[in-house]
Amino acid sequence: MELWDAYDSQFRKLEGVTLIRGEEEQMKPGVYHLVCDILVRHRDGTYLLMQRDPRKTNPSMWEASAGGSALQGETALQCGIRELREETGIISGDLKEVGRVVSPMTHSVYVCFLCETDCDKDAITLQEGETVAFAWVSREELISMSPKKLLTYRVQSFLDELHRKDITVSCGDGLVSIRVGAIIMRDGKFLMVGNDRDNYLYSVGGRIQFGETAEQAVVREVMEETGFRMEVDRLGFVHENYFYGDAPSNLGKVIYETSYYFYMKVPEDFCPVSEEFAEGEAKEHLTWATVDDKRKFFPQFFREELRHPERVLKHMVTNETEA
Numbered sequence: 001m002e003l004w005d006a007y008d009s010q011f012r013k014l015e016g017v018t019l020i021r022g023e024e025e026q027m028k029p030g031v032y033h034l035v036c037d038i039l040v041r042h043r044d045g046t047y048l049l050m051q052r053d054p055r056k057t058n059p060s061m062w063e064a065s066a067g068g069s070a071l072q073g074e075t076a077l078q079c080g081i082r083e084l085r086e087e088t089g090i091i092s093g094d095l096k097e098v099g100r101v102v103s104p105m106t107h108s109v110y111v112c113f114l115c116e117t118d119c120d121k122d123a124i125t126l127q128e129g130e131t132v133a134f135a136w137v138s139r140e141e142l143i144s145m146s147p148k149k150l151l152t153y154r155v156q157s158f159l160d161e162l163h164r165k166d167i168t169v170s171c172g173d174g175l176v177s178i179r180v181g182a183i184i185m186r187d188g189k190f191l192m193v194g195n196d197r198d199n200y201l202y203s204v205g206g207r208i209q210f211g212e213t214a215e216q217a218v219v220r221e222v223m224e225e226t227g228f229r230m231e232v233d234r235l236g237f238v239h240e241n242y243f244y245g246d247a248p249s250n251l252g253k254v255i256y257e258t259s260y261y262f263y264m265k266v267p268e269d270f271c272p273v274s275e276e277f278a279e280g281e282a283k284e285h286l287t288w289a290t291v292d293d294k295r296k297f298f299p300q301f302f303r304e305e306l307r308h309p310e311r312v313l314k315h316m317v318t319n320e321t322e323a
Contacts, residue, residue, distance in 0.1 A: 001020060002069070003020060003021075003072040004019040004069055005017075005018070005072050005074075006019050006031050007031075007032045008031070009102050011034075011100065018072065019033050024106065027107045032102070032103075032109040033109070034070040034108075034111065035068065035069050035110045035111075036068065036076055036113065037064075037066075037112040037113065037154070038065055038066045038084045038112075039098070039114050039115070039155050039158070040066070040117060041114060042118065042136065043117070043118040045139065047064055047065065047136065047139065048124065048134060048136055049135045049136070049137055050064075050126075051063075051131060051132050051133040053129055060132075061149060062149055063152045064150065064152050065084075065088065066083050066084045066086075067083050067087075067152065076113075077095060077097075080111070080113045081095065086127055088125065088134075090117055092115050092117060094115070095113035096113060097111060097113055097114075097170065098112050099111075099112040099157065100248060100249070100251040100252065100253075101154050102251065110154060121136055142156065142159065143159055157249075166210075171256070173253065174256065175250055175255045176255075176257075177257040178257070179208065179257055179258070179259040179260070180221060180260050181218070181260070181299075182205050182218050182221065182230075182261075182264050183236055183262065183309075184222070184266055185263070185266065186288075189289060190288070191272075192286070192287055192288070192289045194287055200295070200298060201289060202298045203261065204221065204226065204286070205222075215232050218260070218262045219232065222264060225272075226272040228267065228270055230266065230267070230270075232262050232264060232265070233263040235260060236261050236313065237259075237313070237316055238259070238261075238315050238316070239258070239261065239315075239318070240256070240315075240316070240318070241256075241257050241317075241318045242254060242255070242256055242319040242320060244321060263309070272286050299316070299318075
């Protein structure tokens with residue numbers, strides 16, 4: 001009998017609750033078990049696929065690359081190290097968490113790790129009763145695989161993130177991020193972004209990529225999201241904030257983010273080229289907001305500070321984890 005710890009949708013362990021493998025259908029709503037995925041990337045850029053034994057459920061499907069349920073008492077990292085060793089023969093404690101997924105349908109919370117290796121590509125071992133073959137594929141081949149062939153298709157959503165140069169680094173169990181935001185104002189309104197996943201708005205902008213300055217980053221982000229190249233007017237706010245991540249790649253993690261918000265010089269003929277665009281998994285849209293808008297938006301200080309904008313640089317500090 002295999003025992004598991006119980007978790008909530010925020011990846012917090014439910015003390016005093018024990019789950020039994022095979023009884024997932026009897027689990028109460030809001031109760032999950034922890035599953036780890038380990039995506040193996042070779043130094044040459046290819047990714048490892050393992051083919052399931054045809055006698056298992058989902059027979060002969062491919063997985064990228066290893067994974068399984070965490071045993072009672074195991075952390076996500078301990079589970080990842082064990083599953084990687086058992087299913088591929090790769091021994092590594094250097095696993096980097098790259099994303100999280102919540103699946104109410106399977107009562108599972110998934111933590112996805114990346115293992116980078118320079119191992120002998122022909123030395124992968126198969127696990128009796130679990131796997132029957134392996135293959136190394138390119139990023140493009142992995143992305144193009146359908147859910148009918150790739151059982152762990154959820155890892156595909158993290159591939160773009162792995163190839164970005166955004167300045168976001170792991171720090172303990174949390175993340176440190178550096179971001180820019182654009183304040184685009186016209187006729188008493190300011191341009192914000194929403195998406196089809198969240199019930200709030202946020203500023204035009206994104207994370208700074210390594211090698212950029214903050215000003216270069218905000219000009220690039222405005223161009224990408226509105227189709228207009230704008231000049232920076234001035235830096236308006238430096239914002240330090242702690243908050244809980246709600247995206248698939250950082251769900252439930254505490255994030256310390258420093259943001260630079262710039263007032264932009266808005267051309268008289270400004271009109272976004274498209275009001276909708278894609279960013280990662282979410283379909284995003286642009287919308288004009290006012291300080292009296294009833295919709296929730298971030299950063300929250302926009303509501304008061306943009307009522308009567310000042311030509312001074314302000315330093316804002318907030319901690320949303322204490323709310």
